[in-house]
Amino acid sequence: MGKTPASMTALPPLKKILVVGGGGRENALAWSFTKFQEVEEVYVAPGNGGTQEQQSCHRLNIEESNKEEIIQACKSLKIDLVIVGGEKPLASGLADQLREAGLIVFGPGKKGAQLEASKTWSKELMNEAKIPTAKFWKASNNKEAQDLLFEIDKPLVVKADGLASGKGVTVCTSIQETKAAIKEAFEGKFGEAGAKLVLEECLQGPEVSVFAITDGERLEILPSAQDHKRLLEDDKGPNTGGMGAYAPTLMLNKEDLEKIKKNILLPTLDTLKKRKINYRGVIYAGLILTKDGPKVIEFNCRFGDPECQALMPLMPSNFAKCLQAAALGCLNKVQKLETSPLKSACVVATAYGYPENPRKGDLVSIKLKNSQESQIQLFHSGTKIDQDGKLLTSGGRVLSIVSQGDTYNEAFEIAYKAIKKIDFSGIKYRKDIGYQVRGKGN
């Protein structure tokens, strides 16, 4: 991705950006912003062990929950645009507080973030907007839920209402399992997040992630991506945050994406507007492509991780300007995003014990040149640099190895070759990421 001329628009300058978060997604966003000629510095709070490695990127040692310090840093560093990466700070109202302090922010406020933070709220919005989704029932205690199950008499998907770091969903294959999942949730398995439940009919079909950037009025849709949620090859084992991804997918062509925009994304935005919510950020629709067409299984209020790592190298260099325009409510003032025609592959290397109990503190060795122009990107997630300057694992998902090629085969071949140059005790990764598109001449 080369540098392009500065924007031709009348938007304010975009010299300094702050990204809030410390995962692979934030690392990839920061990397993509440095490609825009106008951008001089990108700060990431709290960032991770990879932040300083990226040209023009700086780590701020401020937790994403520390609103006061984030606001102070924005003021003293004269930040032009803040991007809030994750759902937790968004759901806690960080974007509202930053806006109240006069900052330009990409990311919805607390009300809009309920799209992800409350499954009940989100399902009710989908029903109001007539968005195709799984049938659902709400329950606020065990008896109510078990009575509903008795009436429905089918295995269901049991979802904690609140944020549970991707762990609050059980897809049950029998009534017995559904009963047990309901009971466990009301016994406190997901803490406060499971105080209310959503029970859903189980949908069948492949899953795909669709991302749109919105300024509250208009939408710009990005290439679709496919995540790999299960820990083990052949989609076996427990759910994780995501073991790898690729983009674009072959499951949705241009017309399909247009239909998704018309039937799912625009009605969502209209309904948010009816609720007086000025939503400026990402609408991420997790879809299942059923035989009756795409249905929403969840909305998220931010980019997916690791989908974002696969997507960012496909973005044109004016991507940062597009997010600024969305944050200012004027997406119409920037050129449409011309994304790369390449295929992008992302493989996640995880720590020993992930996802249950990831071990921290293993020494990470990287024998890979991370050049700006190369078709390989190494995005850090759970890494940190200790007092002696050593790079150590510090979380479950440690690194994302991302690569592009003319074909999926080529992209994955480069990524899998590159991952061999990375090592830490207990490293694990799936060898079959992109199996849906590899080896098929695409």
Ligand code: AMP
């Ligand atoms: P969520 O956190 O809502 O994305 O759910 C986690 C995972 O559970 C999804 O990625 C799907 O694989 C699965 N899932 C969620 N809802 C349904 C559903 N209604 N039918 C089938 N699978 C589902």
Ligand code: GLY
């Ligand atoms: N990769 C799934 C997520 O970010 O929720």
